[in-house]
Amino acid sequence: VPAVRDRLRIAIQKSGRLGEPARALLASCGLAWRESRDRLFCYGETLPIDLLLVRDDDIPGLIADGTCDLGIVGRNVLLEQAGERARTGAAATYREWRALGFGGCRLAIAVPDEWRWDAAGDLAGKRIATSYPALLSQWLAAQGIDAEVVTLSGSVEIAPRLGKADAICDLVSSGATLAANHLKATETLLQSEAVLAGPIAPFGDVRAELAALLLRRLDAVLGLKD
Ligand code: PRT
């Protein structure tokens, strides 16, 4: 049974692409904070809603283990880790609560420029490098394609040139990185953006009201955007 808490704690990216826009969005919901000296914790002053500043990869796990109540993270990270948990038989504990309209990108297959690409089946028997093995494996299985998934933690786009893979599966936004590496995007596996993630089970204490208040304000702010 999770401990009763009277403040809401939201995990956001400390730096990177989503940290600043996440803070700005929450500030536009009327939240303001006092920062700890080490800049890892922000204490909510206008409402009992605090921030924990972390690596994006840690956010799903922090929600799953109850260290944080909510998180702002890319859908790609949330679904990859959910897929990984499902593969190991762990029950799903978190889900996407809201799409937030920033950090947009797509997870796509990319192949060398000179490949003649006809269909996804062209990947059969190939090695595909990615940092998203769960999402890629799910997609390959759904397509009925037998290919080798090569898991790399970074610099996936240079794997074909290094001879480590034939193709890649990576995030694309402008496409400049692919072009610079003589790769072209083919299939899209996932449209991603920053999302508010939260638990599947409702909070059993005052955090339920705090979360509802935050969602009302967030929906108002997001509604003004479009
Ligand atoms: O330090 P920490 O672990 O927290 O951060 P990180 O370096 O793992 O993540 P970060 O800040 O790079 O990305 C955070 C999130 O931003 C991702 O999980 C996505 O949801 C989102 N996002 C949006 C992107 C991109 N656009 C993006 N273009 N994340 C990464 N990229 C990379 C991509 O991997 C590729 O290397 O940018 C390159 C492609 O960009 P283009 O414009 O050349 O196509």
Ligand code: ZN
């Ligand atoms: Zn990361």
